[in-house]
Amino acid sequence: MSSPTRPDQPLRILIVEDEALLALQMEGALADGGHEVVGLADTPDEAVALADRARPQLALVDIQLHGRRVGVELALELGRHGVPCLFATGNCPEEGGRDAALGCLHKPFADRTLREAVEVARSLLGGHEPAFVPLGLHLY
Template structure:
């Protein structure tokens, strides 16, 4: 998958990029602000994105997420404060809470890849991924 990373902590973004590339994915860019994220999404057309809620221009990750969702780009929030995620998850598939383990991240990425390709069952979601309520409801959970 072609993946966009929206994260204002450079070391976390580099670590995430390294893990994703080791798993065979292509990172098409890293954005630290909402404007940069929108521009990269338009220019690089990612298949998927990881989005932090708090970026260098404030709590703008939710707006970035809504923008990605409106443009048909699935994404997951990666945040140290998942309580900031709105009830509708702003269209996200779910969230991964920081700090995360590499194993938890790898399991979540593997599941999300299958989900995006429509080859995963919601009931197979790993514990490291907090699914958006609408997905759980749609699965009858």
């Protein structure tokens, strides 16, 4: 997978969220921020298939999908496929999260906070220390 190197280029982002309205809201917020959402997935299998096909530079992953806490395992799997993850969830994990994702954005979050969190991820992926970490995002 290609890594983001220039802040003026849009990121290719995969959203893994089982609440359809929230997934669409996230997609719109990211598009408004100039990013390209390459797909929406609501199951781990769908997320991995989309990642292999669309080659995202970042995945935003909910921890609990359809009542099951599968997000950490999914983030680890996506990482093996070359896709770094940022959790976007109401259930930020302490155990195992550090090995699976860059950090965790706590739900509920505003569109602006989501875009700021993605910019923090871009900085980290580019090997830079983020200039600003929005309230509600914690890094591992």
